[in-house]
Amino acid sequence: MKLSAGIEQAIHSVTMMCGLSGDGVLSAASMAEFHGVSASYLLKHLQALSVRGILETVSGPKGGYRLARAPEAISLLDIVLAVEGAEPAFRCQEIRQRGPNPLPKQMFVRPCGINAAMLRAEQAYRAELRKITIAALISDLNDTDDGSIMERGCRFLALHERKPTPKC
Structure with missing residues (x-):
C-alpha cells in the first residue's frame, strides 16, 4: 500500500502546531516553508484536516491553522482518513x-x-494507526531528541506564530 506524500506533510504539520500558544496559529505558507513542500498541496490537506475537526481555521490577515483537539485526541488514523478518505x-x-x-x-x-x-x-x-496519537509521537521525539529538533521548531514558531488582534 502506498500513501500519498500528503500524509507525511499533514502529520508533521499537526505535530508542529502542538507547539503553538493557546491562541496562536500558523499559516499554511509558513508550514510549507518549514517543511520544504508545496504550499498549495499542503493547503489542500490542511483544509481536509479542518473539515474532519482535527484543525481549526482562523480567518483574517493574522489567520491560519491550529489544533481543534488535544494531541492526545488525535490519532494517526484520524489524519490518514482525513487526507486519504475512508475508503479501504x-x-x-x-x-x-x-x-x-x-x-x-x-x-x-x-x-x-x-x-x-x-x-x-x-x-x-x-x-x-488508531493506537498512535500525536501526543505519543511527541513523547517519543522528546525521548530521542538531543534538543536540536525541538529547538529548530521552537525558533521557527517564535518567528512565524500569528496571534489574533484583540477586538477592542
Whole structure:
C-alpha cells in the first residue's frame, strides 16, 4: 500500500502546531516553508484536516491553522482518513466473475476470499494507526531528541506564530 506524500506533510504539520500558544496559529505558507513542500498541496490537506475537526481555521490577515483537539485526541488514523478518505485501500471488483466462460452466479454466494483477507489486513492496519496519537509521537521525539529538533521548531514558531488582534 502506498500513501500519498500528503500524509507525511499533514502529520508533521499537526505535530508542529502542538507547539503553538493557546491562541496562536500558523499559516499554511509558513508550514510549507518549514517543511520544504508545496504550499498549495499542503493547503489542500490542511483544509481536509479542518473539515474532519482535527484543525481549526482562523480567518483574517493574522489567520491560519491550529489544533481543534488535544494531541492526545488525535490519532494517526484520524489524519490518514482525513487526507486519504475512508475508503479501504483494496476495493474488490469481483473479477472472479468476469472473463470467458463465467460460472453461474450461485457459485459466488460466499464473499471473495481475497477481498476478505485484504479487509482483515486493512482492519489490523487501521487498528495500529488508531493506537498512535500525536501526543505519543511527541513523547517519543522528546525521548530521542538531543534538543536540536525541538529547538529548530521552537525558533521557527517564535518567528512565524500569528496571534489574533484583540477586538477592542
